[in-house]
Amino acid sequence: MAQDSSHAVRGPHRVVVIVDDNSNPFELGCAIEIFGLPRPELGRDLYGFRLCSPEPRTVMRDGFFTLTGVAGLDAADEADTLIVPNRPDVEVPRHPAVLDAVRRAHARGARLVGFCSGAFTLAEAGVLDGRRAAAHWRWADEFRARFPAVRLEPDVLFVDDGDILTSAGSAAALDLGLHVVRRDHGAEIANAVSRRLVFAAHRDGGQRQFVERPVPDTPDESLAPVLAWAQERLDEPLTVADLAARAAVSPATLHRRFQAQLGTTPLAWLTGERLALACRLIERGESRFAMVARRSGLGTAANLRALMRRETGLTPLAYRRRFGP
Incomplete structure (x- = not known):
């Protein structure tokens, strides 16, 4: 798990989540829970947090609800850590403005995080070529076929490749999010966040995505x-x-x-x-x-x-x- 000292938290480290059409609510909720909530039990907030979208109204996965009232996509240009969209329709190209925002963030040295199919967003933006990445096992074959230049590790919970981090599906977003907190603030703070989540404090990224007998x-x-x-x-x-x-x-x-x-x-x-x-x-x-x-x-x-x-x-x-x- 490489440590990139350039991402040490100095003041309010700004985490921005891009929400795009048909985004998954679960991973969005994970990001809000880990990075967006106030932490009165710690005496301080760990991050500044914003949601942004390329459109004023964003229909979430399968039309479950519509998201409004969030910042425009220019908020991504202020992110120290940018969490990119993930969604179930991986065969549909991402919004061009979203891909441009990801490229700009990468070019200026922001940390990029992809939960689940967010690896497709990062790969479409071209920032994963030659890099290690994780993705949900369900889409591993399709990912390899579309992005052969990416070094996919299909059977792990998450991959920390320094300034780009990716995770497998659903609950692995919590594992990766807590890993980021641990990387930024240390094990004690990450344990406090995990206790509030009532979630395992530390599952190593190299663990398998699923087990033979849960x-x-x-x-x-x-x-x-x-x-x-x-x-x-x-x-x-x-x-x-x-x-x-x-x-x-x-x-x-x-x-x-x-x-x-x-x-x-x-x-x-x-x-x-x-x-x-x-x-x-x-x-x-x-x-x-x-x-x-x-x-x-x-x-x-x-x-x-x-x-x-x-x-x-x-x-x-x-x-x-x-x-x-």
Whole structure:
């Protein structure tokens, strides 16, 4: 997950969402919920937020309702982060004025975000050529056929390619939105936003879009007890074998259940939880990185540094300067 320091929040970071004809209400709602609502529990608003449209009246998906009273498309030219339209009719070309607005935003260095079929908008604008992107699995073949220059990753929740971020369908918009908040404001703030959403605080973008068995066949196959047990012991030298023993299954069976229920491996989940804890410790004021590494179960400051650079693009020191108290 590349970190682009040019998008650090300086004052009211302006998020603008373009709404076009037949746009999906769900992803629009996700953007409003994450970026548009006031945050009195945090004592400050995280973003400035606006909706805009190329037309005074925008008929939303399947005519569910008509959107009026939003800004004109020129508001997109003021965006620090521009969220582009997504809609179910991916075969219909996007509004030319919308594509021009996307190109202008990209040219001046704004961050671009596409939820679900928003990847089609970005690709039509020509800003995804040679870049990594995610899209809903349902449209993966059509996307590849129309945009062969884009490096589509069809089986992940979202892709962070620096100044362009894309997600798969529906709920993955929440995952990507929280990832953006985490990237801008740190893990502690992102956790607070996710708690208000009553949504998982962190699903890594590399997780699969869908799992083989969303609900376990029997209650005792649920991973919830072993996950809760491990989260209380992250500072201990836990291994995958320890998790398997706690779940009373073999390591191979545990691996299959993680893949089926979470779309990831036990080791990747454990490392991600430890890194998230390390970030929270730094944000809360722990300045001794060797202590952060020990308390989060990452072992050494060198290991902490390597993982933080890989996952956040920042060293522990740079992370503390940006997100610390």
